[in-house]
Amino acid sequence: FLSFFLSATHPAMAKTALVILATGAEELETVAVIDVLRRGEVEVTVAGLEGRDPVKCSRGVVLLPDVALQDVATKLFHAVILPGGGGGSKRLRESALVGDILRTHMKEDMLIAAICAATTALKAHQIGQGLQVTSHPSVKQELTDTYKYSDDTRVIKDANIITSRGPGTAIEFGLLILSNLTSGEVRSSVAGPMMLFPGQ
Amino acid sequence: FLSFFLSATHPAMAKTALVILATGAEELETVAVIDVLRRGEVEVTVAGLEGRDPVKCSRGVVLLPDVALQDVATKLFHAVILPGGGGGSKRLRESALVGDILRTHMKEDMLIAAICAATTALKAHQIGQGLQVTSHPSVKQELTDTYKYSDDTRVIKDANIITSRGPGTAIEFGLLILSNLTSGEVRSSVAGPMMLFPGQ
Ligand SMILES: [Cu+]
Numbered sequence: 001f002l003s004f005f006l007s008a009t010h011p012a013m014a015k016t017a018l019v020i021l022a023t024g025a026e027e028l029e030t031v032a033v034i035d036v037l038r039r040g041e042v043e044v045t046v047a048g049l050e051g052r053d054p055v056k057c058s059r060g061v062v063l064l065p066d067v068a069l070q071d072v073a074t075k076l077f078h079a080v081i082l083p084g085g086g087g088g089s090k091r092l093r094e095s096a097l098v099g100d101i102l103r104t105h106m107k108e109d110m111l112i113a114a115i116c117a118a119t120t121a122l123k124a125h126q127i128g129q130g131l132q133v134t135s136h137p138s139v140k141q142e143l144t145d146t147y148k149y150s151d152d153t154r155v156i157k158d159a160n161i162i163t164s165r166g167p168g169t170a171i172e173f174g175l176l177i178l179s180n181l182t183s184g185e186v187r188s189s190v191a192g193p194m195m196l197f198p199g200q
Numbered sequence: 201f202l203s204f205f206l207s208a209t210h211p212a213m214a215k216t217a218l219v220i221l222a223t224g225a226e227e228l229e230t231v232a233v234i235d236v237l238r239r240g241e242v243e244v245t246v247a248g249l250e251g252r253d254p255v256k257c258s259r260g261v262v263l264l265p266d267v268a269l270q271d272v273a274t275k276l277f278h279a280v281i282l283p284g285g286g287g288g289s290k291r292l293r294e295s296a297l298v299g300d301i302l303r304t305h306m307k308e309d310m311l312i313a314a315i316c317a318a319t320t321a322l323k324a325h326q327i328g329q330g331l332q333v334t335s336h337p338s339v340k341q342e343l344t345d346t347y348k349y350s351d352d353t354r355v356i357k358d359a360n361i362i363t364s365r366g367p368g369t370a371i372e373f374g375l376l377i378l379s380n381l382t383s384g385e386v387r388s389s390v391a392g393p394m395m396l397f398p399g400q
């Protein structure tokens with residue numbers, strides 16, 4: 001009984017997620033998804049695209065990454081997550097290492113998730129062409145030639161790709177990633193105490 | 201005309217806000233309010249209660265404060281903001297310096313705002329007794345003897361005190377602070393691109 005109890009509270013096979021943090025990332029989108037996943041006991045690694053140094057986000061919040069992306073580039077995670085923000089998304093688009101990581105995780109059928117302007121980084125690295133996606137409306141025009149674009153969903157999953165729209169949808173984005181990595185029950189237990197808007 | 205244009209884009213009298221960041225603060229609540237206010241051109245100072253070192257938040261996100269609280273303790277801000285989180289709120293309750301800052305700002309009739317468990321720090325420092333407040337439901341019992349407690353509002357302002365409930369209400373909390381510091385038009389211009397839930 002004791003060992004069952006321990007394994008239930010410390011699951012041996014915890015799910016893992018990689019959040020790729022670039023200078024200019026939208027800080028609220030970044031932190032919301034980390035927070036939601038960690039509340040659901042997902043092991044989240046926050047990896048600095050440019051190394052281990054503090055990362056200045058789009059509205060000046062400074063986040064310390066857990067590791068340099070380079071140092072976890074050969075690891076496989078259950079989910080790879082790209083926060084939005086104009087400057088951050090540009091760096092995600094331009095990084096060959098991000099492309100390599102996304103393609104490896106596609107091949108292994110892991111979850112790939114992008115929010116806001118970061119959906120453009122999926123396109124830049126030729127991930128999931130033809131699937132249903134959404135994004136911040138300001139970058140819609142760049143995506144409609146490559147994807148089935150959805151305007152009327154706040155977060156959407158097609159195959160192994162999850163996309164969402166902006167800071168106001170970031171908790172829902174985190175929760176959909178969480179329910180896919182764990183279960184609807186875990187999602188509910190995390191969402192409850194967070195005081196979401198009714199219907200969210 | 202030019203000088204009007206410049207003063208409109210760089211207002212000489214920018215509003216200022218102090219966010220007091222303690223170890224164990226809820227990172228999503230902290231970052232949401234900073235993000236919203238900076239989108240609205242409020243000058244936000246993120247001050248580390250324990251100094252200038254990186255601050256580990258409740259779900260392991262590490263934030264770098266802009267300054268040590270000690271170094272801005274004699275400054276007056278248009279708003280003083282207390283993020284929630286169990287560990288962070290406890291430190292806010294126990295800090296005599298936080299009490300001094302809150303009382304000074306009360307005396308000068310500045311805005312004082314607390315979210316989630318941080319409403320308990322208002323009580324600990326004897327701020328706004330008898331006013332309508334809300335908080336995370338988990339600390340309601342500690343507050344009903346001192347305040348008119350509101351269960352059915354996500355964010356509430358009474359006199360110069362604004363309080364709110366949790367991570368899911370943090371953007372609305374930031375927006376109500378913003379509209380009080382600036383205007384309803386600024387609030388709308390900030391809220392629009394954030395992709396809030398309809399009705400939020
Ligand atoms: Cu964004």
